[in-house]
Amino acid sequence: MTMLHRSPFTSAAPMAVIFASVATFGAINARAEPTFSDFFTEGKFILDARYRFEHVEQDGFANDANANTLRVRAGFQTGKVWDLQGLIELEGIGHLNDEFNDTVNGHGAYPTVADAEDFQINRVQLEYSGLPQTVITVGRQRINLDNQRFIGGVAFRQNEQTFDAVRITNTSIDNLTVGYIYLDRVNRVFGDRSVQGDFEGDTHLVNAAYDVAGWGKLTGYAYLIDLNEAPGQSTATFGARFAGKHDISEDVGAIYAVEYATQSDYAGNPGRYDLGYWLVEGGLTSHGIKLLGGIETLEGDGIRGFSTPLATLHKFQGYADVFLTTPANGIVDAYGTLGYETKVDNWEPITGVTAAVTYHDFSAERGGASFGTETDAELAVKFGDHWSAGITYADFNGDSGFGDRNKLWLSVDFTY
Numbered sequence: 001m002t003m004l005h006r007s008p009f010t011s012a013a014p015m016a017v018i019f020a021s022v023a024t025f026g027a028i029n030a031r032a033e034p035t036f037s038d039f040f041t042e043g044k045f046i047l048d049a050r051y052r053f054e055h056v057e058q059d060g061f062a063n064d065a066n067a068n069t070l071r072v073r074a075g076f077q078t079g080k081v082w083d084l085q086g087l088i089e090l091e092g093i094g095h096l097n098d099e100f101n102d103t104v105n106g107h108g109a110y111p112t113v114a115d116a117e118d119f120q121i122n123r124v125q126l127e128y129s130g131l132p133q134t135v136i137t138v139g140r141q142r143i144n145l146d147n148q149r150f151i152g153g154v155a156f157r158q159n160e161q162t163f164d165a166v167r168i169t170n171t172s173i174d175n176l177t178v179g180y181i182y183l184d185r186v187n188r189v190f191g192d193r194s195v196q197g198d199f200e201g202d203t204h205l206v207n208a209a210y211d212v213a214g215w216g217k218l219t220g221y222a223y224l225i226d227l228n229e230a231p232g233q234s235t236a237t238f239g240a241r242f243a244g245k246h247d248i249s250e251d252v253g254a255i256y257a258v259e260y261a262t263q264s265d266y267a268g269n270p271g272r273y274d275l276g277y278w279l280v281e282g283g284l285t286s287h288g289i290k291l292l293g294g295i296e297t298l299e300g301d302g303i304r305g306f307s308t309p310l311a312t313l314h315k316f317q318g319y320a321d322v323f324l325t326t327p328a329n330g331i332v333d334a335y336g337t338l339g340y341e342t343k344v345d346n347w348e349p350i351t352g353v354t355a356a357v358t359y360h361d362f363s364a365e366r367g368g369a370s371f372g373t374e375t376d377a378e379l380a381v382k383f384g385d386h387w388s389a390g391i392t393y394a395d396f397n398g399d400s401g402f403g404d405r406n407k408l409w410l411s412v413d414f415t416y
Helices: 008-028
Strands: 042-057 065-077 084-095 118-128 134-143 161-171 176-187 196-213 216-225 233-249 254-263 275-288 289-298 329-348 350-365 370-383 387-398 406-414
Touching: 008 216, 065 118, 233 275
Parallel strands: none
Antiparallel strands: 042 065, 042 406, 065 084, 084 118, 118 134, 134 161, 161 176, 176 196, 196 216, 216 233, 233 254, 254 275, 275 289, 289 329, 329 350, 350 370, 370 387, 387 406
């Protein structure tokens, strides 16, 4: 199956198909209500902009990186008519300076800030919901499964990761959501000009989640990932996860998650191996305060580590992004977080505040060698319904050959 591509010609073709299909369907139902014009009159515009400054100090580089970047997304989502709904969204990323390595500009004397300049179709999709308790989405789309440890959109980066895919979701059984996704192209964060910009292949994702009332969600999954450009990361992963929250009293809640997965080689992977993943975490919440601790383990066999190439990696193992690839001896991340989140009614123009501090201790799963420690701190403030601003700092102190690095982010977001 040939999915969408990012060249100007092929990126435009899917949208033409979408509106041709809509027009044909509208002609057949010209006398019915609603009307074809409702696709537009009941639609909504999409606007999402972010300015960000990112500073990186990293061992082994003569210069510090200072990146000023601006990302703007603009698009339109149609109204839902005859169980059809379309969406198109353009994305542009610009640089306000060039004192960093964006992975394509050749500035190798600077640390990496993977926000390359680009202009592209970020999403273009058609959704059909005319079958009982079933939604089918076709096209370039945003996909985030569970906590995004295996499949995610990497929303942190200026160019998010999207997927050219067919997605089917069914909710025929009470409290159970079953999803199947076929994808043949992953549009990665590095952009069109990068040799790392895309993954192609025949990937199948199955995810089934059951809501356990008052306790949480039990999820089982099978991810068969086939990557032509990175065959060493073509993997078959099978796992289960239970995560949720349960009220202990009127003011105190318990939060928890447990997960286990096993992974082996798949498709064109030249290796032969079996590796494991597991997670245990728990904590308490009260009046907006969260105290959480956990241990996440990705196995390694001395040659390769457990692989999660389609994940939102920035969410895991520290914001400094030292372990985007699992070390050959695996990794154990023992972490603790103290956080606070609240909505504000009487601090105009501030309408919400989120803050957190997280400490990580990293070590090898195989052999136990220390990899280092990291402290992350973040503060985000929301202004009204559309504006927000944030500051985040990550300080990694490395061991066993992992160099020290620290990063600082300042950002302003507008969403409409």
